[in-house]
Amino acid sequence: MIRARWEWALDDVEGRELTVPSPVFTTQYDAEQWLGEHWRELSAGGAVLARLLNDGTQATPGVRLPAA
Structure with a gap:
């Protein structure tokens, strides 16, 4: 059985993907x-x-992160 891989891609204010690694989740x-x-x-x-x-395809709309 192949399990789905869920992970986060993070973008900066200019829309560039950050190289911060995300854990990989099964759900x-x-x-x-x-x-x-x-x-x-x-x-x-x-x-x-x-x-x-x-599995590498965006599954939901992006989530805006408020300024910390």
Whole structure:
């Protein structure tokens, strides 16, 4: 059985993808919970938009990260 891979792509204010690695999750729920717990530190590191990817394809609209 092949499990889906969920991970976050993070963009800066200019729309460039940051090289911050995201953990890989087996469920969308786990990925979203992780973002909810870590958005402040990601925002402090320059991320303004988080895009949830499912096996490399954007699965949901991007999530704006408020300034930390």
